[in-house]
Structures are given as C-alpha cells and as structure tokens.
Amino acid sequence: xKRQIPLFITFFVGTLLIFSVFIPxxxxxxENFTLFFDIIAVFAFFLGAxxxxxxxxxxxxxxxxDWGFSIVTLIGFGFMLFVGLLKIGNPGGxxxxxxxxxxxxxxxxxxVINPLQSTMYAxxxxxxxxxxxxxxxxxxxxxTILLMAAFVILLGRTPLGMMLTAWIPDSLSIFxxxxxxxxxxxxxxxAGQRAILIGISLGVVAMSLRxxxxxxxxxxxxxxxx
Amino acid sequence: MDNIGxxxxxxxxxxxxxxxxxxxxxxxxxxxxxxxxxxxxxVAAPILFPMTFKEKATQVVKSVFDKIENLPEGSTVLLSxxxxxxxxxxxxxxxxxxxxxxxxxxxxxxxMSLWATGQALLSHSLSEFILPGFPEKExxxxxxxxxxxxxxxxxxxxxxxxxxxxxxxDVNSVPLDSIPIFDxxxxxxxxxxxxxxxxxKPGPKEWVLFVGDPGDVPVGVGVAAVVAPxxxxxxxxxxxxxxxxxxxxxxxxxxxxxxxxRFAEMDTPGLRMMGPQTLAHVVxxxxxxxxxxxxxxxxxxxxxx
Numbered sequence: 077x078k079r080q081i082p083l084f085i086t087f088f089v090g091t092l093l094i095f096s097v098f099i100p101x102x103x104x105x106x107e108n109f110t111l112f113f114d115i116i117a118v119f120a121f122f123l124g125a126x127x128x129x130x131x132x133x134x135x136x137x138x139x140x141x142d143w144g145f146s147i148v149t150l151i152g153f154g155f156m157l158f159v160g161l162l163k164i165g166n167p168g169g170x171x172x173x174x175x176x177x178x179x180x181x182x183x184x185x186x187x188v189i190n191p192l193q194s195t196m197y198a199x200x201x202x203x204x205x206x207x208x209x210x211x212x213x214x215x216x217x218x219x220t221i222l223l224m225a226a227f228v229i230l231l232g233r234t235p236l237g238m239m240l241t242a243w244i245p246d247s248l249s250i251f252x253x254x255x256x257x258x259x260x261x262x263x264x265x266x267a268g269q270r271a272i273l274i275g276i277s278l279g280v281v282a283m284s285l286r287x288x289x290x291x292x293x294x295x296x297x298x299x300x301x302x
Numbered sequence: 303m304d305n306i307g308x309x310x311x312x313x314x315x316x317x318x319x320x321x322x323x324x325x326x327x328x329x330x331x332x333x334x335x336x337x338x339x340x341x342x343x344x345v346a347a348p349i350l351f352p353m354t355f356k357e358k359a360t361q362v363v364k365s366v367f368d369k370i371e372n373l374p375e376g377s378t379v380l381l382s383x384x385x386x387x388x389x390x391x392x393x394x395x396x397x398x399x400x401x402x403x404x405x406x407x408x409x410x411x412x413x414m415s416l417w418a419t420g421q422a423l424l425s426h427s428l429s430e431f432i433l434p435g436f437p438e439k440e441x442x443x444x445x446x447x448x449x450x451x452x453x454x455x456x457x458x459x460x461x462x463x464x465x466x467x468x469x470x471x472d473v474n475s476v477p478l479d480s481i482p483i484f485d486x487x488x489x490x491x492x493x494x495x496x497x498x499x500x501x502x503k504p505g506p507k508e509w510v511l512f513v514g515d516p517g518d519v520p521v522g523v524g525v526a527a528v529v530a531p532x533x534x535x536x537x538x539x540x541x542x543x544x545x546x547x548x549x550x551x552x553x554x555x556x557x558x559x560x561x562x563x564r565f566a567e568m569d570t571p572g573l574r575m576m577g578p579q580t581l582a583h584v585v586x587x588x589x590x591x592x593x594x595x596x597x598x599x600x601x602x603x604x605x606x607x
Binding site for chain 1: 357
C-alpha cells in the first residue's frame with residue numbers, strides 16, 4: 077500500500093499536468109500546481125537551513141577535521157539571516173527591498189560574496205590555459221580539425237580576429253575571422269547541439285512516461301518488489 | 303605612460319612566449335606555473351595599462367540592438383538578471399548596456415530575477431551604473447524591480463498567464479496593481495520584449511522554452527561565453543539574438559556608442575575587458591602551439607631512438 081499510493085499520486089498529477097498543457101480550460105490547474113510546488117519549495121529552504129546548522133554543529137561538537145571552517149559557516153549564515161530578516165541598516169525600513177543600497181545585507185553581498193565568487197570563477201582562466209597546453213594536441217586528423225576550429229573561435233572572440241582580416245572586402249566578409257567564428261557556431265555547433273537537444277528531449281519524454289505509468293520506481297527508494 | 307606600459311608588457315609577454323617556443327624545439331615541456339604566470343601577466347597588464355580596441359557588432363548581437371532600437375517609444379521590456387557574482391563580470395556589462403539603451407529609447411523596464419543572487423546584483427547595477435545616467439527616470443513609472451522569486455521554471459510557467467499571481471508586490475512591497483507600468487500588463491504575453499541575461503539554469507533557455515515560444519513574445523538572450531553555443535539552436539527562430547560573453551557585451555556597447563554617441567562618456571566595461579581577453583586568448587593560442595611543437599618534437603625523438 078505504501079508504494080501504491082505514491083504511484084497513484086504520480087500517475088494522477090502527471091496525467092493532469094499533461095492535459096493542462098494541451099487543453100486550454102485546464103491551463104489554470106497547471107498554474108495552481110506550480111504554486112503548490114513553490115510553497116513546498118519554501119519548506120525545502122527551512123530543511124536546507126536546518127540541515128546546514130545540524131551538520132556544522134555536529135562537526136564542531138566532535139571537533140572533526142577543519143572544524144574551524146564550520147565556525148565561519150555558522151557565523152556567516154547567522155549574520156546574513158539576521159541582517160536579512162530584520163533588514164538592518166535598510167534605509168527604507170522593514171517593508172523595503174532587502175537588497176536596497178546601504179542595507180547591511182547588500183553591503184555584505186557587494187563586499188564579501190561578490191568578490192569571493194568572482195575570484196573563484198576567475199581562477200578558471202589559469203586552468204583553461206594549462207589544460208589547453210596539455211590536451212589540445214594534433215594527434216590525429218579529427219584533433220587537428222578541432223584545433224583549427226578552436227583557433228578560429230579564439231581569434232574570433234577578440235578584436236584581433238577582425239584586425240587580421242579587416243582587409244577582406246565586404247563581399248567576402250564570410251572569410252573575416254569573426255564571421256567565420258559565427259559560421260562555425262551557426263552550422264557545425266548548431267547541428268551538434270540540435271542532435272543533443274533532440275536526444276535529451278526524447279529521453280525526458282520516455283523517462284516521464286515511465287514515471288507516470290509506474291514502470292520506473294527507483295524514486296520511491298528501496299527495492300522494486302512493491 | 304599607458305602606452306609605455308602596454309609596450310613593455312607586450313615585449314615581456316611575447317618575448318617570453320618566443321623563448322618558450324625555442325625551448326619547445328628541444329621537446330622540453332613547460333611547467334604549469336609558467337603558464338599561470340603568463341596568464342596572470344596577460345590579464346593584469348591590460349587592466350593596469352588599458353588597451354582599447356574597436357569593435358563591430360556581428361549580426362547576432364545587432365539583432366538584439368535593432369529590436370530595442372526599433373520598438374516604439376513607451377514599449378515595455380522585461381529584463382531578467384539570472385546570474386550570480388561568478389558570472390557577473392561577463393554578463394553584467396550587457397545588462398547595464400541594454401538597460402541604458404532601453405531608457406534612452408524611452409521604454410519602460412520591468413527588472414526581475416530567477417536567481418536568488420540576481421536581486422542583489424540587480425540592485426547594485428541599478429544604483430551604481432544605470433540610474434546615475436538617467437536621473438529623470440522614476441521608479442514605478444519608468445522602471446520597476448519585482449525582484450527574485452523561487453521556483454525556477456515554475457515561476458515562468460505562471461507569469462506567462464498572470465504576473466501578479468507570482469509577484470503580488472514589487473521589491474518595496476508596493477502592490478503590482480497600483481504600479482502604472484502594469485496598467486496594461488497582465489502577463490508576459492503583453493510584454494514587447496524580454497531580455498534574459500544569465501547562463502545557468504534557470505536562465506535564458508528556460509525563458510525561451512516556457513515564455514518566449516509558448517507566449518509568442520520576442521526574447522533576446524545575453525549569456526556567458528561558455529553557454530553561447532547552447533543557444534544557437536534557438537536562433538533566429540525562437541530568439542531574436544545572442545550576446546555571448548564579454549565579446550557580446552563589447553559589441554553591444556560599441557553599437558550603442560555608434561548610434562547614440564552620448565554613451566561614449568559612460569563606462570563601457572565590455573570594451574575595457576576586451577584587452578585582457580585578447581591578450582589571454584593570444585597566450586592560450588601560443589601555449590597550444592608550444593604544446594604541439596613539444597609533442598611533435600618528442601614523437602620524432604622517440605622514433606629516432
């Protein structure tokens with residue numbers, strides 16, 4: 077029984093949502109289900125926050141490796157929650173935008189989160205360069221073609237590409253490097269991306285049908301015996 | 303002073319690369335720390351000694367520009383900030399340039415975000431970059447921020463038929479039905495243009511799938527460079543145009559300056575960042591060449607032995 081009920085709910089809601097897409101009078105039903113989803117998602121925030129606190133408090137109590145970072149996490153979490161909920165320093169008061177300029181929440185975002193995340197992402201440039209040096213080698217014909225395409229795209233994404241081929245007349249502008257880069261993106265890349273997209277979409281349809289019809293039951297957990 | 307700095311930096315970087323190339327002829331591998339050093343120099347030098355290049359908008363970027371340029375005055379444009387600080391250096395310049403362009407043409411803008419981090423970035427953009435250039439623009443009349451709402455694609459699924467159902471108030475708790483911009487806007491179908499700036503999920507792709515296509519609303523996208531290839535299957539049928547990475551932002555800024563010269567006085571981070579991007583790409587290409595020289599020389603040596 078504990079498996080039949082979830083299977084029935086999945087079948088019922090799944091079928092209803094499919095109908096809501098194709099039958100206009102049922103459109104509102106789909107929207108309402110989306111709103112229910114949002115309400116449920118709010119509880120997920122509480123669960124997430126609770127779990128974060130639980131995991132780090134437990135790490136602190138047991139003095140596990142790197143427990144010092146847990147202190148930073150908990151202080152950061154508590155502080156942001158406090159200044160965000162009470163809108164500390166917010167010039168517009170409690171009803172104003174939580175990210176209003178001047179509020180502590182926004183200041184912390186601008187001067188702590190923003191530079192930290194940007195720095196982490198910027199490190200990628202170093203690893204991309206190192207990986208390109210090691211991996212981009214013309215070992216065979218396919219790799220050589222890929223290498224040539226990469227050069228066109230790399231040059232095409234900079235003004236250098238235009239500077240090198242600016243002498244080419246407008247009637248032959250397709251041979252200007254930036255336009256060649258767009259052509260590669262708009263032909264070879266497009267074909268590959270479409271193939272992947274269609275494949276994924278067919279996979280999603282098949283998986284959704286398996287879920288709705290109860291063929292796929294792994295999401296219920298445990299064994300399949302029912 | 304800047305020119306001397308640029309010349310010295312270029313000599314250092316190019317000289318170093320030539321030295322490495324000569325070394326590579328002996329099939330000697332390059333230590334990754336040397337690669338890191340070159341990338342650091344390539345990015346830092348054009349920031350310290352600014353290098354500027356002329357840009358010309360490609361068709362994919364120009365399509366977005368022309369769409370906004372040709373909308374009748376007073377049109378309503380929705381601009382969604384679907385990104386985080388990691389992506390911001392690439393895509394925030396696009397958001398700023400497009401907002402300025404819309405304001406310049408007299409369009410009304412509805413700002414929102416599908417990312418929790420987007421609302422803070424939106425607030426920062428508005429107060430620091432967009433509004434200082436347009437002191438006459440009035441909140442709730444010329445623009446409004448309805449902020450972030452959790453729910454990813456679910457949010458789009460609802461606002462395509464009813465915006466107020468998902469966003470009953472703006473970020474300052476003002477009810478949407480009392481905001482003049484929303485007088486004739488009930489759902490996304492009533493918008494004249496939607497521009498989603500981002501690169502992750504939910505983001506531009508979801509705007510196309512859940513709003514643009516089913517609602518028949520023109521959508522333009524501004525994405526991080528790594529995401530741009532994934533957007534091409536939707537162009538030009540389902541999306542008006544694509545701004546890809548810093549290059550897309552720089553092209554948009556150059557087109558904006560060309561058509562509206564007063565923006566030449568404003569900060570153009572996209573164009574500014576093309577210096578570091580150009581040098582970094584040159585360094586990466588040089589290291590690919592060096593890597594291949596090392597590979598072929600090494601293989602030749604192995605065959606001889």
